Amino acid sequence: MPAADATPRPCAIADALELIGERWSLLVVRELFWGNHRFSEIARRTGAPRDILSTRLRRLVDAGVLEKRPYSNHPPRAEYHLTPAGRSLAPVLMSIQEWALHHLEQPEAGVMRMAHGDHEIDPVSSFACRTCGKALPKA
Amino acid sequence: MPAADATPRPCAIADALELIGERWSLLVVRELFWGNHRFSEIARRTGAPRDILSTRLRRLVDAGVLEKRPYSNHPPRAEYHLTPAGRSLAPVLMSIQEWALHHLEQPEAGVMRMAHGDHEIDPVSSFACRTCGKALPKA
Numbered sequence: 001m002p003a004a005d006a007t008p009r010p011c012a013i014a015d016a017l018e019l020i021g022e023r024w025s026l027l028v029v030r031e032l033f034w035g036n037h038r039f040s041e042i043a044r045r046t047g048a049p050r051d052i053l054s055t056r057l058r059r060l061v062d063a064g065v066l067e068k069r070p071y072s073n074h075p076p077r078a079e080y081h082l083t084p085a086g087r088s089l090a091p092v093l094m095s096i097q098e099w100a101l102h103h104l105e106q107p108e109a110g111v112m113r114m115a116h117g118d119h120e121i122d123p124v125s126s127f128a129c130r131t132c133g134k135a136l137p138k139a
Numbered sequence: 140m141p142a143a144d145a146t147p148r149p150c151a152i153a154d155a156l157e158l159i160g161e162r163w164s165l166l167v168v169r170e171l172f173w174g175n176h177r178f179s180e181i182a183r184r185t186g187a188p189r190d191i192l193s194t195r196l197r198r199l200v201d202a203g204v205l206e207k208r209p210y211s212n213h214p215p216r217a218e219y220h221l222t223p224a225g226r227s228l229a230p231v232l233m234s235i236q237e238w239a240l241h242h243l244e245q246p247e248a249g250v251m252r253m254a255h256g257d258h259e260i261d262p263v264s265s266f267a268c269r270t271c272g273k274a275l276p277k278a
Contacts, residue, residue, distance in 0.1 A: 003179065008186035013169055013232055014162070016239035023153070023160030030152055040142065047147035064242075085242040092238055093152055095230040100155035103203075103224040119270050131258050 019063050020089070024048045024056050026096070029065070029082065029089050037079035065089070158202050159228070163187045163195050165235070168204070168221065168228050176218035204228070 008014065020026055027046040036042055039057070043050050057080060060066040065086040068078040082089075147153065159165055166185040175181055178196070182189050196219060199205040204225040207217040221228075 002186050002188050003182040005183055006186045007183060009170075009173070009184045011169070012239035012243070013236050014166060014185075015243055016235050017162035017165060019243075020235070021160075021162030021165060023156035026156060026160060027150075027153060030150070031148075034148070043142040044144055044146060045148045046153075047141050047145045049141050088238055088242060091234040092231070095234045096155050096159070097152050099227055099231055100151035103227060104151070104154050104158075
C-alpha cells in the first residue's frame, strides 16, 4: 500500500499515465496506426488478453482517444478509430521507439512505419529548449 | 487470456513497454529527474505502493535504466540515479506531458521542468520525416 505520508506530485505526466500508462493501451493505439481496427485483429496482433482489451478499449473511447464506428447491424459490430487526440499520441510512440532502438538489445524488433503521402514516415524527433533555443541531448 | 491465434507483432515499442509500460516505472524516472533519489521520497512523491515500487526499482536497475549508489554503510542505504539510458527517457516523458497538456482536462496539473544551465528547460518537441523533410503534424 502507498506510504502513509504519500503526497503524490500534481503532474500532467501522472494524469496521462492514468490513461495510457499501461502497455496494452499504447499497443492498441499502435495497432490502429497500423490500420487494424477490429477487436479480433487488435487482440491477435497485440497479444492482449481479450477481457483486458475490452476494458482498455472502453476506457480509451470514454476518454476521447478512440471512437467506435459501427460497420454491421446484423450482427452488431463496430470498428475502433483514432480521434485527433489519439493520432496525437504518435510522438509518444515514436519517442518510445527511438529509445528502444538505442537502449534495448533486440536485433529482431520490428519498427513501426506510418504512411506519409506516397512513402513511409521515417520519423526523426528533436527536442529544444524554448528559453535558450538550444537542442536538448538526444537518446 | 490471449486470443488462441495470437501472433503479437515483433515491435520495438512493445519491447520497451515490457519495461516502462507501467505508470510507476515512468513516474520513478520522473521523480529522479526532479532530484529525489531515495526510496522513501520516491514512494512519497509518486504515491506508489512500496512493494510494487521495490519490484519496479529492481527491474529498472537490472535493465540498466537506473543505478544504485550506496550512501551509508551502517545501516546499509542506497540512492537511485539515472544512467545515460535512463536520462534518455526525457523525450518520452516530455512527449507524454505535451500530449497531456493538449488533450486532458486538468487545469491544476503540475508541469515538469528540468534544469538547463542557469534556467529551466521549456521543452518543445518536433517530429519530421527524414524521407521528405516535412514536419509531422503536432499534438
